[in-house]
Amino acid sequence: METDVAQRHKARLLEMRSRLISAVQDIEQSIVEDIRPPGNVANAPIHPATESEEGVSENIAQAENQEALLEDVEAALGRIERGEYGNCEVCRQPISEERLDALPFARYCIACAQRRG
Numbered sequence: 404m405e406t407d408v409a410q411r412h413k414a415r416l417l418e419m420r421s422r423l424i425s426a427v428q429d430i431e432q433s434i435v436e437d438i439r440p441p442g443n444v445a446n447a448p449i450h451p452a453t454e455s456e457e458g459v460s461e462n463i464a465q466a467e468n469q470e471a472l473l474e475d476v477e478a479a480l481g482r483i484e485r486g487e488y489g490n491c492e493v494c495r496q497p498i499s500e501e502r503l504d505a506l507p508f509a510r511y512c513i514a515c516a517q518r519r520g
């Protein structure tokens with residue numbers, strides 16, 4: 404059974420998930436395009452790092468951030484399914500609503516999050 408807190412945050416989490424999925428897809432698409440530019444790649448000269456290659460690693464870092472966030476959001480939705488949403492994964496105490504409003508996918512209460520650094 405879903406708690407009120409879970410219900411309130413579920414819509415936000417679902418929206419975040421679909422936004423993150425399309426963000427990750429967009430970034431991955433642009434990485435693929437950067438790595439394999441249109442044209443004859445086989446004859447492309449070997450050259451030192453270019454702006455485009457720096458762009459690629461930036462995109463990869465961005466994709467990794469978005470994917471990590473997506474995992475957190477998916478995990479939060481899983482906790483809603485199991486009726487565990489809103490409880491700290493470490494101490495099992497309820498996470499404050501303020502914190503959930505700011506971070507609906509928070510896994511830990513503030514005290515545990517600070518302890519984990």
Ligand SMILES: [Zn+2]
Pocket residue numbers: 491492493494495496511512513514515516
């Ligand atoms: Zn805790």
